[in-house]
Amino acid sequence: MTNRPNSGQLSASFRDPSGFLFSRDGVLYRQINRVYAGEYTRLMDSGLYERLVRAGLLIPHTEANQISSESESSFKVIQPERVKFVSYPYEWSFSQLKDAALATLSIQKRALKAGMSLKDASAYNIQFVRGKATLIDTLSFETYKEGQPWVAYKQFCQHFLAPLALMALKDIRLNQLLRVYIDGVPLDLASELLPTRTKLSFGLLTHIHIHAGAQKRYAGQDVKSRRGSMSKQAMVGLIESLEATIRKLKWKPAGTEWGNYYDITNYSDLAFEHKKQLVGEWTKKLQPHLAWDLGANNGVFSRVAGESGANVVSFDIDPAAVEQNYRQVRSAKEENILPLLLDLTNPSPSIGWANRERESFGGRGPADLVLALAVIHHLAISNNVPLPQTAEFFAEAGKWLLIEFVPKSDSQVRRLLASRADIFPDYSRDGLEAAYREKFNIREAVELRESERVLYLMERK
Amino acid sequence: MHFMPLAYLDPGSGSFLVQLAIAALLGLGVAFRASWSKIKGWFGVKSKSDDEDDDESAK
Numbered sequence: 001m002t003n004r005p006n007s008g009q010l011s012a013s014f015r016d017p018s019g020f021l022f023s024r025d026g027v028l029y030r031q032i033n034r035v036y037a038g039e040y041t042r043l044m045d046s047g048l049y050e051r052l053v054r055a056g057l058l059i060p061h062t063e064a065n066q067i068s069s070e071s072e073s074s075f076k077v078i079q080p081e082r083v084k085f086v087s088y089p090y091e092w093s094f095s096q097l098k099d100a101a102l103a104t105l106s107i108q109k110r111a112l113k114a115g116m117s118l119k120d121a122s123a124y125n126i127q128f129v130r131g132k133a134t135l136i137d138t139l140s141f142e143t144y145k146e147g148q149p150w151v152a153y154k155q156f157c158q159h160f161l162a163p164l165a166l167m168a169l170k171d172i173r174l175n176q177l178l179r180v181y182i183d184g185v186p187l188d189l190a191s192e193l194l195p196t197r198t199k200l201s202f203g204l205l206t207h208i209h210i211h212a213g214a215q216k217r218y219a220g221q222d223v224k225s226r227r228g229s230m231s232k233q234a235m236v237g238l239i240e241s242l243e244a245t246i247r248k249l250k251w252k253p254a255g256t257e258w259g260n261y262y263d264i265t266n267y268s269d270l271a272f273e274h275k276k277q278l279v280g281e282w283t284k285k286l287q288p289h290l291a292w293d294l295g296a297n298n299g300v301f302s303r304v305a306g307e308s309g310a311n312v313v314s315f316d317i318d319p320a321a322v323e324q325n326y327r328q329v330r331s332a333k334e335e336n337i338l339p340l341l342l343d344l345t346n347p348s349p350s351i352g353w354a355n356r357e358r359e360s361f362g363g364r365g366p367a368d369l370v371l372a373l374a375v376i377h378h379l380a381i382s383n384n385v386p387l388p389q390t391a392e393f394f395a396e397a398g399k400w401l402l403i404e405f406v407p408k409s410d411s412q413v414r415r416l417l418a419s420r421a422d423i424f425p426d427y428s429r430d431g432l433e434a435a436y437r438e439k440f441n442i443r444e445a446v447e448l449r450e451s452e453r454v455l456y457l458m459e460r461k
Numbered sequence: 462m463h464f465m466p467l468a469y470l471d472p473g474s475g476s477f478l479v480q481l482a483i484a485a486l487l488g489l490g491v492a493f494r495a496s497w498s499k500i501k502g503w504f505g506v507k508s509k510s511d512d513e514d515d516d517e518s519a520k
Contacts, residue, residue, distance in 0.1 A: 015469055016469050017469055018469075119468055119469070119470065120469075120470055142468070149472065149477060149480050149481060149484070150480065151468045151470055151472045152470060152472075153472065153476055153480045154470075154472055154473040154476035155470055157476075206479075206483045207483070210479060210483075211475070211476060211479050213475075214475035214476070214478055214479035215473060215474075215475030215476060215479075216475065217475060218474040218475040218478055219474060219475060220474065221474045222474070223474045223477045223478060229481075230480070230481055230484050230485070230488075231488055233488040233491045233492050233495075234484035234485055234487060234488030234491075235484060235488075236488070236491050237484055237486075237487025237488040237489075237490055237491040238480065238483060238484040238487055238488075240487070240491070241483070241487045
């Protein structure tokens with residue numbers, strides 16, 4: 001959400017004429033335009049707002065009428081609760097996207113009961129707030145008129161159903177299509193990629209395959225003048241069918257050490273406990289608001305860091321690890337851990353209109369503290385990034401850095417070097433310290449017990 | 462049809478038509494279920510409460 005030049009209006013918020021987000025003195029506000037006054041009043045007066053907020057499905061806000069508005073079209077200014085870390089659907093695990101989809105449908109069902117309907121169903125309108133999929137666009141509601149179809153049906157299928165079906169039934173990595181197609185996976189592409197057997201599922205047959213066929217057949221035809229309407233019963237039937245179809249989609253990682261990540265580490269329990277103890281002590285001392293755990297695996301150390309009260313974004317490249325991490329957040333109702341999918345060697349870019357709609361990974365920082373545990377050898381050796389460049393990257397990502405050095409003698413590094421020439425003469429403890437001193441002051445350096453690994457705490461210069 | 466004064470999304474021609482067709486079919490199911498639970502009600506079988514969905518998704 002980069003600020004536009006000469007205006008506080010945020011660049012991810014321009015499509016909907018009902019209002020927009022703007023930031024003033026570091027506080028986030030949403031202007032509600034006069035055209036939306038009736039709908040907003042209905043949302044608040046019908047009790048729908050209250051019910052959705054209580055269920056954790058809608059972001060709470062306060063009215064901030066003392067704030068002067070950005071334009072004459074203003075009806076009201078509200079101040080929504082600030083999301084601690086904005087994430088995007090291509091960074092979510094399977095269950096995160098599934099929960100976001102189910103939250104959207106649950107909101108639509110509750111809205112219908114209150115005589116309203118969602119006028120959009122964008123995955124970008126959902127964020128994880130206190131661990132739960134939450135709608136952050138207070139202006140997504142419109143008055144429901146009997147007979148009216150769901151205007152967001154196509155968007156829902158593209159943003160949620162198609163990617164979920166592809167992830168569950170074709171390949172988990174296909175969620176990355178969302179990084180290319182900002183308005184969701186085109187249904188003809190989803191239809192083509194999905195296995196033929198998915199035509200035997202009523203939900204996938206209708207909402208994806210037939211839907212894609214109809215889009216092609218009727219493309220550009222004027223349907224506004226066509227007669228036809230949809231009863232409320234039909235609307236409910238449609239929403240329930242989407243819900244049932246999505247609930248049936250399941251993904252369980254195969255071929256990964258599901259649930260046993262830390263059984264395959266090569267170091268002793270003592271070293272592991274020592275590492276936990278140091279991470280715990282140092283984060284408690286630093287008291288960061290926002291910590292990024294880069295290469296978090298299933299989030300063991302994110303949780304240790306989270307004990308300091310920090311909001312921890314727990315990034316990993318492995319969809320299975322992120323999935324497991326999120327399931328733990330969900331089952332333990334953890335509020336300050338956000339697991340996300342991220343390839344550190346190719347982090348999320350800024351995308352969308354003018355490359356400003358969705359922020360890059362770095363653009364959402366810096367964090368107060370970056371954890372880079374058992375990750376340096378993947379960057380420096382597997383990905384051939386020179387150590388000084390890794391130092392530069394981490395210095396941009398956060399003020400404090402808690403980094404673990406894994407030496408060449410370590411079996412994990414030996415494995416990485418097994419099939420290739422060792423062209424990394426500088427990859428050593430001394431080499432790392434020399435490279436990082438350019439950007440950081442090294443505050444602590446502790447050798448882990450029963451291990452050749454070293455844990456550092458560094459402060460950016 | 463002239464509803465949706467605030468709609469800023471294009472519902473898409475094909476999506477619009479296919480939705481009408483699918484929903485008509487699914488609406489029959491909802492209607493059938495509603496009458497079925499009414500019939501069951503005559504025989505004293507209690508049906509699921511209306512708010513059950515709400516409770517479930519609120520967890």
